[in-house]
Each structure stands twice: as C-alpha cells, then as structure tokens.
Amino acid sequence: METPQRGIESATGVSAEEPGPAAPGIDPTNLTRDVEALLFAAGRPLDAETLAGAASYGGSVGTAAVLVALEQLEAAYPVGGHRGFELARVAGGWLFRTNGACEDALSRLFDVVEEARLSPAAMETLAIIAYLQPVSRPEIAEIRGVNSDSALHTLVDRDLVREMGRRDGPGAAILYGVTERFLVAFDLEGLGSLPPLEQFEVSEDQKAELRRRLGMVVSPG
Amino acid sequence: MRVLDLDLDVYQGPFDLLFTLVLKEEVDIFEIPMVEVILAYVEALVREEQADWEGLTEFLVLISSLLELKSRVLLPGVEHADEDVDAEVAREVLLERLLSYRRFKMAAESLAVVRAAQRARLVRRPSRDPRRVLAPPDEVAATQEPEALRVAMGRLLESRREPDTTHVAALRVGLNRQIAAVRRILRERGRFSFEEEFGSEEPMVQAVSLLALLGLIARGDVRVHQRRHFGDIVVQQARARRIA
Numbered sequence: 001m002e003t004p005q006r007g008i009e010s011a012t013g014v015s016a017e018e019p020g021p022a023a024p025g026i027d028p029t030n031l032t033r034d035v036e037a038l039l040f041a042a043g044r045p046l047d048a049e050t051l052a053g054a055a056s057y058g059g060s061v062g063t064a065a066v067l068v069a070l071e072q073l074e075a076a077y078p079v080g081g082h083r084g085f086e087l088a089r090v091a092g093g094w095l096f097r098t099n100g101a102c103e104d105a106l107s108r109l110f111d112v113v114e115e116a117r118l119s120p121a122a123m124e125t126l127a128i129i130a131y132l133q134p135v136s137r138p139e140i141a142e143i144r145g146v147n148s149d150s151a152l153h154t155l156v157d158r159d160l161v162r163e164m165g166r167r168d169g170p171g172a173a174i175l176y177g178v179t180e181r182f183l184v185a186f187d188l189e190g191l192g193s194l195p196p197l198e199q200f201e202v203s204e205d206q207k208a209e210l211r212r213r214l215g216m217v218v219s220p221g
Numbered sequence: 222m223r224v225l226d227l228d229l230d231v232y233q234g235p236f237d238l239l240f241t242l243v244l245k246e247e248v249d250i251f252e253i254p255m256v257e258v259i260l261a262y263v264e265a266l267v268r269e270e271q272a273d274w275e276g277l278t279e280f281l282v283l284i285s286s287l288l289e290l291k292s293r294v295l296l297p298g299v300e301h302a303d304e305d306v307d308a309e310v311a312r313e314v315l316l317e318r319l320l321s322y323r324r325f326k327m328a329a330e331s332l333a334v335v336r337a338a339q340r341a342r343l344v345r346r347p348s349r350d351p352r353r354v355l356a357p358p359d360e361v362a363a364t365q366e367p368e369a370l371r372v373a374m375g376r377l378l379e380s381r382r383e384p385d386t387t388h389v390a391a392l393r394v395g396l397n398r399q400i401a402a403v404r405r406i407l408r409e410r411g412r413f414s415f416e417e418e419f420g421s422e423e424p425m426v427q428a429v430s431l432l433a434l435l436g437l438i439a440r441g442d443v444r445v446h447q448r449r450h451f452g453d454i455v456v457q458q459a460r461a462r463r464i465a
Contacts, residue, residue, distance in 0.1 A: 043347035095344060103341030112341050127329035143322055145236040145283060165368055186335050200327035202320060213243045
C-alpha cells in the first residue's frame with residue numbers, strides 16, 4: 001500500500017540513536033522555540049524536512065536536530081496529556097491541535113458537533129479509496145454494487161479525496177486517493193496506520209450462516 | 222412468508238440490502254420476497270430524477286443472481302439433476318463480492334467512530350498565507366511527468382499572495398518623449414551617434430527612438446548618415462531649418 005508520508009521512518013528511529021552533536025552554530029533552545037512557532041502558525045502538519053528548511057537561519061539545520069526538538073515538544077505537549085494543546089503525528093508530519101479531553105469546554109463556545117456529517121454511502125466510498133488507492137470510479141462502484149458518483153463528488157468537495165492521475169490503458173479512468181485533510185480528520189500518520197482490512201472480515205460462523213441462508217453448499221472441511 | 226418493510230433508501234445498495242436481510246433479519250433466501258425487493262427498487266428508481274444506468278444494471282445482475290439462487294433452493298431436485306459448474310462459480314463470486322463489500326462497510330463504520338472522536342480536536346487556521354514556494358526547476362524542467370507539473374501548478378495556484386514584482390521596473394517610453402530626447406541632444410551638441418546615445422537602452426527604447434528619428438527625418442528637421450547597412454547612424458540638425 002502506498003503511503004504519502006515522509007520522514008516518519010527516520011523519525012521513529014531517532015530516539016534509539018544518539019542525538020548527536022547539533023549542526024555547528026545551532027542553539028538547540030532556539031531551534032525548539034522556532035519549531036514550536038512554525039507548528040503553531042502552520043495549521044497543518046509539517047514534516048521534519050520542511051521544519052528544518054524553515055528553521056535554517058544562516059547555517060544549515062539538520063533534520064536530525066529538528067527531530068530532537070520535536071521530541072522535546074512531544075514531551076511537552078503529549079497527546080491526551082495535561083495541556084490544552086497536543087502535538088500529534090499525523091499525515092506524515094506534526095500538528096498542533098486541541099486536546100480531545102477539552103470537548104465539553106470547546107463545545108460550549110464553538111460548533112464542534114456541527115461538523116457536516118458524511119452519509120454512510122460517502123463513508124463507504126471513502127473507506128474503499130483509503131484502503132485501495134489509487135482506485136477508479138468503476139472499481140468503487142463494483143465493490144459497493146451501486147453507482148458512487150455523488151458520494152465521490154461530496155468527498156472531493158470536502159477535500160477528503162483528490163484525483164491522483166489516470167490509469168494506463170483504454171478509457172484512462174481517473175484514479176482517486178485520499179488527501180492530507182483526510183489523514184488529519186481521521187488521525188492517521190499515514191495510510192499504513194489504517195487498521196488492517198482483515199480485521200473486518202466476517203467470522204467463519206457468519207460465513208457458514210451466510211452460505212446456508214443463500215442455499216449454498218457448505219464447503220467441505 | 223414474513224412481511225418485510227423494505228426501504229431501499231436506508232440501504233447503501235443491493236449488497237447492503239442482501240446482507241441486512243440474510244444476516245441481520247435472518248431471512249433465508251427462499252423467504253426473501255423478490256417481488257417486494259424489485260418493486261421497492263423500481264419505486265426508488267421512479268423517484269430519482271436522473272436514471273442511474275450503472276446502478277440499474279448492477280441491480281439486474283444482483284437480482285438475477287438472487288433469483289437463480291432462490292430457484293435452486295426451491296427446486297433442490299432439479300438442481301441436483303443438472304449440476305452446473307458455472308452456476309456454482311457464479312454463486313461463489315456473488316458471495317465473494319458480498320464479503321468484500323462487507324469488509325469495507327465495516328471499515329467505514331470504524332472510520333466513522335475515529336472521526337467522531339476527532340471532532341473536539343480542533344486545529345487553528347493559519348493567520349497568514351504560506352509563502353509562495355515554487356517547485357525547484359530541476360524537478361519540473363522538461364519533465365514528462367504530468368503529476369509533477371500538476372503539483373507545481375497547484376503550488377502556484379494555491380498561493381493567493383500576489384507575486385513580488387518590485388524587481389520589475391515599469392518601462393516608460395513613448396514616441397513624443399523620444400522625439401523630445403533627440404531634439405534636446407541635437408540642441409546641446411548639434412550631432413550625435415545613435416549607437417552611442419541609444420545603443421545600451423532596452424530594445425523597446427531603441428525601437429521607439431528610431432521611430433522618432435524617422436518622424437524627424439520626414440519633417441526635414443534632421444539629417445542622418447549611415448555608412449553601411451546596419452552600421453551606426455550619425456544624426457545631425459538640418460541646416461536649413463531651425464528646430465523649435
């Protein structure tokens with residue numbers, strides 16, 4: 001499965017490694033301060049390379065140094081911690097968001113519940129795209145057994161799904177994939193973080209029951 | 222036969238309907254009232270403003286598979302008489318499609334739960350537009366990759382910031398202005414070399430200066446000498462007339 005994330009592989013390995021001497025001319029305190037400011041201002045996930053690029057005043061700031069700064073910030077703003085903000089790893093980067101535990105307070109002042117719901121049809125279509133991307137419209141319809149065009153339009157309108165190019169061959173069907181916004185909305189580091197599809201398999205009992213009710217021969221063994 | 226309240230609007234398609242009937246409602250296939258399923262679908266079809274031909278054909282495929290299944294259950298003796306390998310395969314295919322659909326339906330439900338938990342995790346909107354960062358030319362120059370161009374174009378369009386054009390100076394040139402310039406030089410010096418005077422100007426300034434010169438020649442205000450084609454032009458005041 002394709003994952004759009006970048007830098008996560010290196011990020012997960014960093015704690016095991018020696019932090020190493022920061023690149024010459026870098027004050028780690030200033031670097032952490034700058035990274036924090038960048039993440040606060042961004043409003044979308046930023047990956048370590050982007051942060052390193054932005055934080056490099058004068059000399060070069062190594063991605064490794066930025067990852068050390070990010071670790072400090074993660075410790076200061078842990079997900080589900082005691083702060084109002086949490087620093088989450090989503091969509092291949094880092095993102096400041098409010099602590100989910102603050103829902104009651106937030107919902108008294110803001111329309112947090114009013115976020116437009118997605119119909120079951122749209123959710124099914126979204127799940128198919130997330131697991132199978134890049135995937136074409138006919139392939140989605142094949143799985144759902146119904147035309148899914150309007151669901152697809154809704155998802156594209158909401159910026160949860162985008163066109164990713166066209167399939168080679170006759171017809172050159174448009175291929176769809178999920179967006180960064182999808183990964184943020186569903187709290188995913190990348191598509192690799194989706195629960196495995198096998199998890200949603202029906203049980204063997206249910207399968208046997210299904211066969212029986214459909215009047216099918218129960219497979220031997 | 223049980224009476225079922227079938228409302229196709231509630232179901233997310235034929236597979237969903239079948240699953241609900243067979244697993245949740247625990248209806249055996251010979252109990253499924255085909256006429257009701259078909260009528261409910263036709264009613265839904267009539268309500269639709271636009272015909273969904275793909276959906277219709279899908280429905281026909283599904284309903285005929287169901288009819289085939291049901292007829293075999295109702296007529297077990299006949300089924301036994303002509304055991305049809307193709308029909309067996311077709312049923313397995315239908316079951317496989319049902320199960321495949323089921324996986325994604327369950328995945329969708331699990332995603333919906335995650336999304337609901339995310340609703341209080343607010344992300345603030347950036348108060349400033351991101352600085353325009355164009356794709357490095359190496360990445361897109363002479364690329365055959367449409368996706369790379371799309372991304373580059375996207376970056377360009379996404380930035381609502383006006384491009385910085387302060388380094389581009391507005392070129393101010395006009396015919397009257399150049400006529401005045403030529404006259405002024407002639408007033409001061411009597412003659413001049415076009416190459417020396419205008420050779421280092423922008424091409425547009427040179428061109429308009431030449432037009433100014435042609436206009437002045439036509440009026441008989443100046444005389445010009447050019448030793449060879451494309452050589453320098455020496456401009457001097459016409460002797461017979463005074464330049465105003």
